[in-house]
Amino acid sequence: MQLSGVINRFGWGERGLDLPQEASRDWLAAQLQGPDEARFTGVGDTADGLIAQRTQQKEKLQGDPLIKPILRAEIATQLDGLLMTGQPFRERLAWFWFNHFTVSLRQGSTRGVVGAYMREAIRPHVTGRFEDMLLAVMRHPAMLMYLDNASSIGPNSPAGRKSHKGLNENLARECLELHTVSPAAGYTQADVTAFAAILTGWGIDMQADRPGFVFRGKAHEPGAKTLMGQVFAEGEEGGLQALHVLGTHSATYRHIATQLVGHFISDTPAPRDVARIVSVLRASGGDLGAASLALADLPDAGRPGGKFRSPMDYATAVMRALSLGGAPSGPDDPHAPAHILLDAFARLGQPLWTAPLPNGWSDRAADWSAPADLLARTDWAWRMAAHVRSGDPLDIAHAALGPALRRPTVLAMRQAGSRQDALALLFSSPEFQRR
Amino acid sequence: MMLRRRSALLGLAASWTCGRASLALAGSGSGPDDPRLVVIILRGALDGLAAVTPYGDPDIATHRQGLLLPQPGREGGLLDLGGFYGLHPALAGMHDLYGVGQMLPIHAVAGHYRSRSHFEAQDYLECGADRRLDSGWLNRAVAALPGRGHRLDGYGLAMGLSVPLMLRGPAPVGTFAPAGSQHPDPALYSQIAALNAADPLTGPGFRDALRARGFSDSVMQAAAPPSGDGHRPDPFSVLSATAGRMLTAPNGPRVAALEIGGWDTHAGQVGRLKGPLTQLDRGVQALRGALGADWSRTVVLAMTEFGRTVRMNGTGGTDHGTATVALLMGGAVAGGRVGGIWPGLRQDQLFENRDLAPTTDLRAVAAGVLCDHLGVPGGALARIFPGTRVERMHGLVRVA
Structure with missing residues (x-):
């Protein structure tokens, strides 16, 4: 595994x-x-x-x-x-x-x-x-x-x-x-x-x-x-x-x-x-x-990409990949990491502790992968990527995805015109959308 | 009446942070005279007896004294619908429509299932079949429209949540999210689409999303949110107005699905129901305003997964029941009356001694609208509603 x-x-x-x-x-x-x-x-x-x-x-x-x-x-x-x-x-x-x-x-x-x-x-x-x-x-x-x-x-x-x-x-x-x-x-x-x-x-x-x-x-x-x-x-x-x-x-x-x-x-x-x-x-x-x-220990536990990330999964993974957070978030600071994440959950369609009905949020790809959802993720991730001012985006990509990182993604990132664009490509790649 | 369809389905959903309101659009523009259909799913089970109250029924007061509003004409009372039924006062806009023959409540309807589980019932309501399917009846209905071409230009407008089951299926559904203030440039978008091209899930998604954005941006630029009484418009009104504008666009979609929650009134129903009913009423008005002259070619069908208990429960609310009311609105509706067959509320008339007994299959209402308004061939009904045969209800729409 x-x-x-x-x-x-x-x-x-x-x-x-x-x-x-x-x-x-x-x-x-x-x-x-x-x-x-x-x-x-x-x-x-x-x-x-x-x-x-x-x-x-x-x-x-x-x-x-x-x-x-x-x-x-x-x-x-x-x-x-x-x-x-x-x-x-x-x-x-x-x-x-x-x-x-x-x-x-x-x-x-x-x-x-x-x-x-x-x-x-x-x-x-x-x-x-x-x-x-x-x-x-x-x-x-x-x-x-x-x-x-x-x-x-x-x-x-x-x-x-x-x-x-x-x-x-x-x-x-x-x-x-x-x-x-x-x-x-x-x-x-x-x-x-x-x-x-x-x-x-x-x-x-x-x-x-x-x-x-x-x-x-x-x-x-x-x-x-x-x-x-x-x-x-x-x-x-x-x-x-x-x-x-x-x-x-x-x-x-x-x-x-x-x-x-x-x-x-x-x-x-x-x-x-x-x-x-x-x-x-x-x-x-x-x-x-x-x-x-x-x-x-189930046979498919280690097979990469078997689950599509929900908005909560996705936003958290992007912020963790970018090493955002660290200092405790002030409860009233809108720019604190916790509040950026809170805002992302809502923006991407899964507001915190606010499931529509008692059966909670869906666990299925079909419910999170509509074109609108994908575009909302890309737009948000692109804005998040603007915060990264140093380091090599490919290092972040390898750390985040390991062997699941695909060659087309690496090539596209290498050709990207900016650090921000390279990271937006990473976060919009099919492999990053999954866990 | 025929819908010549160059393209297929649009999806429209909404990512409003504050409420479970979402919207999906489908269809194709072929001409300005196309019929328009809007389906509103009321998720959580609307108490039909509170929305359209049979105040003339001799038994209603014994069951739900604590839930009854004053009779028509009294302060805060029901809005009369012809002497037996009264409309909830929060639905004043709909009452006006009733007055001009553009609203038709149908009472004692229920789906073809007898589940009191929200989740099971909503699935059946949306898939329209005897067993749970992965596609919905509205999608299959659009797919069954005559004159369907080979090319499917998915375009749409989406503001968030995903396409409801009712609109999922073989006919492609696109969605669109209005861009935020800052977003990547078109070149980066197309690189992203290329990166996903081979992926069975995200490939088609990004393709449709980008195609949709071009179309919907132009529609949305002209869009000013409806303001009405100076309050910030609620998300459902905004969505409804957006749907209305999309439906009027020359090449826009012709079918829209919206959803709105807040109906699961297990406690304190009298107070809790005002908000969602007001939102629904305002949403229909916003839709009408945005549709303009096309309102005359529109049918709006509002429906819910089941009704609620006839008797008030222990907490001033109602629990999950069976039959309820379905609401039809629009310039094309043959309204100004209450449809359906009233089953009565005597104890021996109740379903399982607790619920309003169903007398009309909700699918028959939907089938009547699909065939007589949208022009779906009658022969397609067996595909749209697989399983038990559905006899469509007649006389729901005006004959031109």
Whole structure:
């Protein structure tokens, strides 16, 4: 396996000219075995975001004065992390799982907590067990707000009878369809309704000193419920059991294995590859570290160019290839590297933490390769290349692509009239568009 | 009525940072009298009972008291559509169109699928077949138009996101992104296109993009964003106006697809629905303004993947349902009435005791527009909507 191929496929593109020394599989394994080295600065936790939201509401503050700085700080430190990370495989997994469990700024007032959600519910479980990540996600205020569960009430619960309010099945449906078993499991509308009832009471205590998840017995639908043929007891325990069943279900393993292979290997996952990852998940009880490393052992893992870069992949790879970033981005500095990257994501069609729907961003080339998309990339990369004032563009090309760099690209770059044009050719080449 | 097509499809999408609004164009200019078709996908499931409310139904108040707007004539009330239905007040522009016979809501429509998953349903809605395909019915419809030449001059205008599934398929789709303030010179662009020429994915993409840029730049230069009431125009209005200008250009496309989100109102529906409905209404007005005299040759079809529950849910919203409303607008529409068959809202009339029961196949509406407006031969319908046979709905457009 060529190291540069692995860096592109499993990471975020080579940064600068300092290639790691060890063998590629060891390099990947080391990133998962050690702790998460990401250090985020200038940010608090979910409770801080919820306090900001509570204060803004209570004092009727206009213009998001308390939440805006929180979101800006999250963007600055997390995108700095993306540009600078020395554990790019782990970092890619973190963003993959965020997308799997999408929370979007498009709805649900999640601006103050979306960054904390990524750091608290997703990152700690990237190499842990899937069911632990699932539970962390389903209890996180960001998800409870985004998919409305915080306000779902059992119609026969004390709170439901008093207020005549009832179920909201949004989170229950998307959890079954997108997060866990997928429609392949053959669940019915009755299962969706039952799961929504199971999850009633899973909400947010906004009045606590440190606001956060709470199970409200008074809003919980009484009685046992039947979900996909299994009976779950009344109470919080029933929900925990249901998530355990869903989080370790063979249909869930199949679904997430397909998603993983689709993200890391091919737009059309081979049944053999999916079966391999499923078997690792089964044998390990849903160990995501083991499953992730097993991806690197699949036959096509090292074949260059198997995946078309999404806008986020692309912009990050360009900035890493140009060694942009380094000094921490000031949250309010529009010229800071994190903000250049943020702007690029939006410009190229994949604005940060703003997926249109709960199924997150597409992982398929067809969705990112329209002529308009290609031209937008070229125009943006050409403007970025203007920042490069020294060095040989071909050195950058070799470092970024290794043996995947094609001879026609080298020839075109050699004939280019300027450093900027040479780099624009590199970044517009078919091989750089892929990972 | 025949569309003599020198060229094929244009793609138009949009990269507005602020909203999921995008646009794709297709077709070919052959003459100023060509019919124009605009399809708007409302992604996220519009509550048809809120957009076009059957306030005259005796059972509606028992199901959704908390979601009902005041009756027509009261403050903030519905806009009357003939005594039984009322239009949401955010759709005032459409109500004016209704008044001049240019708007035709069709109630209790649903696709040919019974999925309550957004993602599955949108795929079926766009591919138009019994099973999921990689191509869309609108693309196949354009491909089926008579007089299609051998040369395909893909040109188009794109401002961002990719071509929706509905417009993907065998007929080539070009897209175009308006250039930023600074961009590479034409020589570098052609080097880039050459570098990608042999690539099956990026080769055709760059070729179409560059060809499109020349065409669309000239159209866009004349474009001033619509301003209306002095507010910054929202992205959907800008896109709609752009689509309108492209559709009027002599050699421009004749078919456009737009999409707009914000319909998935699981909570606080009364408040949440105003924004997207207002945007949709303004977008249609912008489209009409930009089309000018060509509005008389235009049909706009706005459709969504499914409706929402008849009963209000526990959080002042509605969950995923089945039948909903489809909206037809345009100078060519035989409007001024509400079409479709009303299924009723008594408990035993609901679909699965929760949803508005479907009485019209959404594909029949689309087929009626394709055949009677765009001139697609009836014999092509089986190719455009493979699987269960589709009987097209008659009387949707004016007969000249």
